[in-house]
Amino acid sequence: MRIDSIDKLSRWREECRRTFTAPQRKVFVCLGEACLANGAEEVFHEFQKLVAERKLSDVTVESVTKTGCHGFCSLGPLVIIEPDGTFYTKVGKADVAKIVDKTLAAREVIDRLVYVDAGTKEKKVDYHTIPFYARQQRISLRNCGAIDPHKLVDYIAVGGYGALAKVLATMTPQQVIDEITNSRLRGRGGAGFPTGRKWATCAQIEADIRYVICNGDEGDPGAFSDRTTMGSDPHSVLEGMIICAYAVGSPQGYIYVREEYPLAVVTLQKAVDQARERGLLGQNILGSGLSFDIKISRGGGAFVCGESSALMKSVAGDVGEPRAKYIRSVIKGLHDKPTVLNNVETFATIPVIIERGADWFAAIGTKKSTGTKVFSLAGKITNTGLVEVPMGITLREIIFDIGGGIPDGRKFKAVQTGGPSGGCLPENKIDLPVDFDTLTEAGSMMGSGGMVIMDDRTCMVEVARYFLSFLASESCGKCVPCREGLYQLLQYCIKICDGVGTEADLAQMEQMAKVIQIGSLCGLGQSGPNPFLSTLMYFRDEYLAHIRDKKCPGGVCRKLITYTINDECTGCMACISVCPVIAITGEKKKKHIIDQALCSRCGSCYAVCKFDAIDIK
Amino acid sequence: MHDLTKIQEIIDRAPRSSGSLIAVLQDIQREFHYLPCEALTATAKALDVPLSKVYSVSTFYNAFSLTPRGERVVRICQGTACHIRGADLVQEQLESGLGIKPGQTTADMKFTLEVVNCLGVCAMAPVVVIDDKIHGNVRCDKAVKLVKKD
Amino acid sequence: MTYRYVVNPDLCTGCRTCELACAFTHTQNQKPGRSRIYPIAYRPDKFVPVTCLQCDDAACVKSCLFEALKRNPTTGAIELDKQRCVNCRACVAACPFGCALIDDIHDEVVKCDLCGGSPACAQFCPTKALIYRRIA
Amino acid sequence: MHLTINGKVIKAAEGEMLLPAIRRQGIEIPALCDHAAVEPCGACRLCMVEITRQDWNGWRRHVTSCLYPVEEGLIVSTHTPQVLEIRRTILDLYLARCPNSDVIQKMAEEYGLTKTSYEIIPEGDNCIMCYACTRICEMLGKSAISAVQRGHKKVISAPFGKEPPDCIGCLSCAFICPTDVIEWRDQNGTRTIWSRTFELISCTACGKQILTRDFADYLAAKRAVPREYFETCDDCKRVELSRKMGGLVDLAKEVAL
Numbered sequence A: 001m002r003i004d005s006i007d008k009l010s011r012w013r014e015e016c017r018r019t020f021t022a023p024q025r026k027v028f029v030c031l032g033e034a035c036l037a038n039g040a041e042e043v044f045h046e047f048q049k050l051v052a053e054r055k056l057s058d059v060t061v062e063s064v065t066k067t068g069c070h071g072f073c074s075l076g077p078l079v080i081i082e083p084d085g086t087f088y089t090k091v092g093k094a095d096v097a098k099i100v101d102k103t104l105a106a107r108e109v110i111d112r113l114v115y116v117d118a119g120t121k122e123k124k125v126d127y128h129t130i131p132f133y134a135r136q137q138r139i140s141l142r143n144c145g146a147i148d149p150h151k152l153v154d155y156i157a158v159g160g161y162g163a164l165a166k167v168l169a170t171m172t173p174q175q176v177i178d179e180i181t182n183s184r185l186r187g188r189g190g191a192g193f194p195t196g197r198k199w200a201t202c203a204q205i206e207a208d209i210r211y212v213i214c215n216g217d218e219g220d221p222g223a224f225s226d227r228t229t230m231g232s233d234p235h236s237v238l239e240g241m242i243i244c245a246y247a248v249g250s251p252q253g254y255i256y257v258r259e260e261y262p263l264a265v266v267t268l269q270k271a272v273d274q275a276r277e278r279g280l281l282g283q284n285i286l287g288s289g290l291s292f293d294i295k296i297s298r299g300g301g302a303f304v305c306g307e308s309s310a311l312m313k314s315v316a317g318d319v320g321e322p323r324a325k326y327i328r329s330v331i332k333g334l335h336d337k338p339t340v341l342n343n344v345e346t347f348a349t350i351p352v353i354i355e356r357g358a359d360w361f362a363a364i365g366t367k368k369s370t371g372t373k374v375f376s377l378a379g380k381i382t383n384t385g386l387v388e389v390p391m392g393i394t395l396r397e398i399i400f401d402i403g404g405g406i407p408d409g410r411k412f413k414a415v416q417t418g419g420p421s422g423g424c425l426p427e428n429k430i431d432l433p434v435d436f437d438t439l440t441e442a443g444s445m446m447g448s449g450g451m452v453i454m455d456d457r458t459c460m461v462e463v464a465r466y467f468l469s470f471l472a473s474e475s476c477g478k479c480v481p482c483r484e485g486l487y488q489l490l491q492y493c494i495k496i497c498d499g500v501g502t503e504a505d506l507a508q509m510e511q512m513a514k515v516i517q518i519g520s521l522c523g524l525g526q527s528g529p530n531p532f533l534s535t536l537m538y539f540r541d542e543y544l545a546h547i548r549d550k551k552c553p554g555g556v557c558r559k560l561i562t563y564t565i566n567d568e569c570t571g572c573m574a575c576i577s578v579c580p581v582i583a584i585t586g587e588k589k590k591k592h593i594i595d596q597a598l599c600s601r602c603g604s605c606y607a608v609c610k611f612d613a614i615d616i617k
Numbered sequence B: 001m002h003d004l005t006k007i008q009e010i011i012d013r014a015p016r017s018s019g020s021l022i023a024v025l026q027d028i029q030r031e032f033h034y035l036p037c038e039a040l041t042a043t044a045k046a047l048d049v050p051l052s053k054v055y056s057v058s059t060f061y062n063a064f065s066l067t068p069r070g071e072r073v074v075r076i077c078q079g080t081a082c083h084i085r086g087a088d089l090v091q092e093q094l095e096s097g098l099g100i101k102p103g104q105t106t107a108d109m110k111f112t113l114e115v116v117n118c119l120g121v122c123a124m125a126p127v128v129v130i131d132d133k134i135h136g137n138v139r140c141d142k143a144v145k146l147v148k149k150d
Numbered sequence C: 001m002t003y004r005y006v007v008n009p010d011l012c013t014g015c016r017t018c019e020l021a022c023a024f025t026h027t028q029n030q031k032p033g034r035s036r037i038y039p040i041a042y043r044p045d046k047f048v049p050v051t052c053l054q055c056d057d058a059a060c061v062k063s064c065l066f067e068a069l070k071r072n073p074t075t076g077a078i079e080l081d082k083q084r085c086v087n088c089r090a091c092v093a094a095c096p097f098g099c100a101l102i103d104d105i106h107d108e109v110v111k112c113d114l115c116g117g118s119p120a121c122a123q124f125c126p127t128k129a130l131i132y133r134r135i136a
Numbered sequence D: 001m002h003l004t005i006n007g008k009v010i011k012a013a014e015g016e017m018l019l020p021a022i023r024r025q026g027i028e029i030p031a032l033c034d035h036a037a038v039e040p041c042g043a044c045r046l047c048m049v050e051i052t053r054q055d056w057n058g059w060r061r062h063v064t065s066c067l068y069p070v071e072e073g074l075i076v077s078t079h080t081p082q083v084l085e086i087r088r089t090i091l092d093l094y095l096a097r098c099p100n101s102d103v104i105q106k107m108a109e110e111y112g113l114t115k116t117s118y119e120i121i122p123e124g125d126n127c128i129m130c131y132a133c134t135r136i137c138e139m140l141g142k143s144a145i146s147a148v149q150r151g152h153k154k155v156i157s158a159p160f161g162k163e164p165p166d167c168i169g170c171l172s173c174a175f176i177c178p179t180d181v182i183e184w185r186d187q188n189g190t191r192t193i194w195s196r197t198f199e200l201i202s203c204t205a206c207g208k209q210i211l212t213r214d215f216a217d218y219l220a221a222k223r224a225v226p227r228e229y230f231e232t233c234d235d236c237k238r239v240e241l242s243r244k245m246g247g248l249v250d251l252a253k254e255v256a257l
Helices: A006-021 A035-038 A039-054 A094-104 A152-157 A162-170 A173-183 A194-202 A225-232 A236-247 A260-279 A309-313 A344-356 A356-361 A397-403 A436-441 A460-474 A480-495 A503-519 A523-527 A530-549 A575-580 A604-608 B004-013 B018-032 B035-049 B050-062 B080-084 B087-098 B143-149 C017-025 C057-064 C090-094 C120-124 D018-024 D081-097 D102-110 D132-139 D174-177 D212-224 D227-231 D234-256
Strands: A026-030 A064-067 A079-082 A086-088 A209-215 A252-257 A283-284 A290-298 A341-344 A373-377 A384-388 A411-418 A424-425 A450-455 A564-565 A614-615 B072-077 B111-116 B129-130 B133-134 C003-007 C037-042 C046-050 C070-071 C079-082 C102-104 C108-111 C132-136 D002-005 D006-011 D048-052 D061-064 D076-079 D144-148 D156-159 D184-188 D190-193 D197-204 D209-212
Touching: A006 A152, A006 A162, A035 A039, A039 A064, A039 A094, A079 A094, A094 B129, A152 C120, A162 A236, A162 B050, A173 A194, A173 A236, A173 A344, A173 A356, A194 A209, A194 A236, A194 A341, A209 A309, A209 A344, A225 A236, A225 A260, A225 A344, A225 A373, A236 A252, A236 A260, A236 A290, A236 A341, A236 A344, A236 D234, A252 A260, A252 A309, A290 C120, A309 A341, A309 C102, A341 A344, A344 A356, A373 A397, A373 B080, A373 B143, A373 D102, A384 A397, A397 A411, A397 A450, A411 A460, A411 A530, A424 D190, A436 D209, A450 B080, A460 A480, A460 A530, A460 A564, A460 B080, A480 A503, A480 A523, A480 A530, A480 D081, A503 A523, A503 A530, A503 D081, A564 A604, A575 A604, A604 B087, B004 B035, B018 B035, B018 B050, B035 B050, B050 D144, B072 B087, B080 B087, B087 B111, B087 B143, B129 B143, B129 C120, C017 C046, C017 C120, C037 C070, C037 D234, C046 C108, C046 D018, C046 D234, C057 C070, C057 C090, C079 C108, C090 C102, C090 C108, C090 D209, C102 D234, C120 C132, D002 D018, D018 D048, D018 D076, D048 D081, D061 D081, D081 D102, D132 D174, D197 D212, D209 D212, D212 D227
Parallel strands: A026 A064, A209 A252, A209 A341, A252 A290, A373 A450, B072 B111, D002 D076
Antiparallel strands: A026 A079, A079 A086, A283 A290, A373 A384, A411 A424, A411 A450, A564 A614, B072 B129, B129 B133, C003 C132, C037 C046, C070 C079, C102 C108, D002 D006, D048 D061, D048 D076, D144 D156, D184 D190, D190 D197, D197 D209
């Protein structure tokens, strides 16, 4: 049935809401990527099967809902039972019968599956009380984990497309732009350009056609929030884009998604088809006269395509080489036409701003960075997953209060924010408030919200090497400073990691890093030296330890460390079987020995030893 | 020789404009697990795009391979989180276990090893993807077994 | 004002002063250029000075893929924009009269540009076989 | 429109880029990827200059002058210490990639460099990846060659590194190349470039060869140049013209008698 008027949408919403809230109790099974990889699909089917068999009074097959990512990825598969908020972690197929019989039938909590706080060892049954969730304020992620992303009716039931209806019924395009401008929303893709200003510029340019593009090319390794939004709440992205199209007057939009996110591609395509079928996309949306359609454009796996002009070339089917943006892409973008390009999180936030008002949104966060921001916590952190917090919260709160700190009793060393274009911040910067400007001032950046936490077993020179090698291989190769400069910078960095670097090299690196920043054509090159410069700024002593003392304080750089076996060794042979160069000898139940001449210092033995019997020096 | 009709079928599904180029190549890649030479020529002709541009595009993006790949594609994630959590070790074990470097295929055409930048499953780092199945928290000593077993 | 370049073969003695004038006028880096004009003997004692006819629908202009050949509206000459010329020699092959030439000394394509409005060949022609005169 | 270049106020036309406006002042700015026949692309970064404006309150930025359109009131400095440092570093990087290129060596010497401070890249040749060849090929409507791979591995190549099917052997790419790295050869009536061999048209009268049959066919088809014009060489066509004109002179005389 086509929804061709706003009235019809309201009536349909009532219907959807009734179906959505019909079951008294609901079982939400998280089918985000991480949970899926751990067997969530089987868990879901088992629930459906057993619930149907048991014929419980308040739980039916309709009660079992699959959702997108719930955010707490390290504990998957996750199962949440509402309305109690009972939160089960690491649920296996075998646990399902127990949950159905005990929790669903008899309202008993299964202790074994309950969340245990890693620090306090306290058990928390209701997920609202877990610090990871309690400290969050979810705007962009509002529906992630709460609805079935494949069901448009679910999105409608929770109020979806309400903002679009409001816009079409009561607001002029200029009022929409004003509302977004007043909310002081800044683009969530990294640079933090004011969204309202971007829309206003695009709307002002004389043109026969304008485009709206959603940047879903989440290329920063270590960031996965956009993937989650696209895969868990696709319609909120579509709704944001349609509102934008209305505001700037565009008939055609594109969503550029990475091919590495196959689930997101499928989910988005399905959402677009559903929206089109219902008349929420296409000609005469909701009978308002607005016509707008969206095409899904799959990226081919190139980090540089996160850059706006490269992305637009890729959408047009070309090699993703950026162009100089002395004329901004909002004026001359896709096919040289005015184009609004915002990222997934920005678009997903738009409907909420429209519904709740600019003032409400602007009151959240800080004065210059309003609202909330989603961060992907990964690396050496206890609670890996997605969190959405108000801007201005400190890094310490995110990493220690929400993220649960560093696992295995190790010490925090640095947090890498903003992906390869960002930087590493040390412990003495951890009380900084997180907003666009503070992070940039500190030598890093917000980026797409990736936060990779590093402990004291991380070598910062090696981290710089890693990012430089990433960027050198992802450089499009068009301009010299980026193509040749990053490559040479990487060569120096490798030299230092190998213990053959000199202080003169370091000086040369700093000099060329500055030229690369100024001289490169696009953002990739201009920010390419950041990982090097920020690690050098905060961890110069580590560079010097590599250069002067030929030591790697993190115990990572192979040419500068040795592995030895201490007396804790129980002779379990685990290291012997994993050693790729057969450098370890020994018998069962006797202490093993590493032949230093053969050892390639790969660290495999260290990784597999359960008894802390391997020393790194 | 490849099934030219199959290639043509894929091309015919897309709108005949240069804008479809990447999408068509992706579909061909999905079908054949690589881009056969004749497919590039046919695509260039059908979309009226210079062959040189088709070749540029297919060498520029990571998603495309111009050499045939093995029955099973093993992809090791080298995203930041995986790197910090020891993806290098896993990669080394896989390299020595399969006897190939990333980008190569074993002589018996069973396995292809590839490195990807980030699959966004950072919570389970380090991650190895075999065909399309994601394996998380892969221990370096288990990696080869994991690949050879299923 | 319109000028016209007029050739009177009857007056040509084949002295080749025009060639010298042309080559020296087009000197670059202290080396004279290749002459754009050639008195050719069509009979043992009869000469015609052959140079660019500045055709209306010129084959050289059509053949240039880089728009390096353009007519100068003041002089009427088809001029070669050296900045744009890639040296592909399409015009050399296309000109039906063989009047776009390869200058081997400077490794470039050359053609008559009427010296920007005062052709040296006409100035120096001792017999007035070549004249550049105002016609309107 | 007026702007200031190195302290001097100059006039420029709307839509013009900075580089030609600067060069018109007799100021030398190095550029390797710039050529009037093709659109600027900003690959070599050597033409970088510093710009500012009165209303920017001291804020300055560096832009490639080949791509930056002139603006009213723009203040341009072409040889600040920082600009010179950028150019020197870029040339230094080029020297590591193309140590044997005369063009690069000469330019680098002007910036005080005799050898690179970096490790010389073993797989480097004289190609500086300026895209002049691919741009000119695209402009003439063939796009027979392109830049392939990416990043540091990027090279100019024909599809699959084999004979380019769309090439017409016009040599535009070889002629436009600032470092003369594209090899070609004319011998025994054929021309070889990009490992493809083309037949050269031999003058029906004297046998002199100017261009390939494919190029002539392309010009005839695309630009409606009569195909027969290409069958005779320029020398023979001039002789032919002299005969025709001489014939006319004789005819005129006969008529007069």
